[in-house]
Amino acid sequence: GAVVSQHPSWVICKSGTSVKIECRSLDFQATTMFWYRQFPKQSLMLMATSNEGSKATYEQGVEKDKFLINHASLTLSTLTVTSAHPEDSSFYICSARDVGQGETQYFGPGTRLLVL
């Protein structure tokens, strides 16, 4: 099946620093990738939709200047949390749609971010 990887799997950073999270589709091309955030014991909330070669579409309430998304190739999207604060601590999960597989989204393993 389609595999999506994320790097790093976990990161601890100081408040005020920026953190970059990578999402890669390993064996398929993904024109669209999605970024979700999940707080403890809660559901996944879509943050933004990333289309290869164009600007990301952010969900209401998500600051585009704080959560920078780049989708420069068909296999890689990055999420940068700028000037991270403790309230940004969360589990960040990406998903990718296989160009040839319709609506199915394949999820990465997630990245746990802890901001001190």
Added chain:
Amino acid sequence: GESVGLHLPTLSVQEGDNSIINCAYSNSASDYFIWYKQESGKGPQFIIDIRSNMDKRQGQRVTVLLNKTVKHLSLQIAATQPGDSAVYFCAEIQGAQKLVFGQGTRLTINP
């Protein structure tokens, strides 16, 4: 706005019994639903999906039932095993490609 929700936040079953996890949706125009399994500290894993032109779909040990009349979706897991312990989410495709998740049900297996 429209939402996808779950009836029960937790479900505890005996090993070997069948599990039924329920989900209600409010958007009558929804035409594609997916069940995901999420183990602790991991990303969601696709289990099974169903389109609105179907009432039932079966996979390996899992069955999804769709009742459009009452806007209800269920996931049945046969002969539940310890490895089935996880949080289960129903999700709905809204608009062109936006996946909206329900709140999740934690399934625990008693030995």
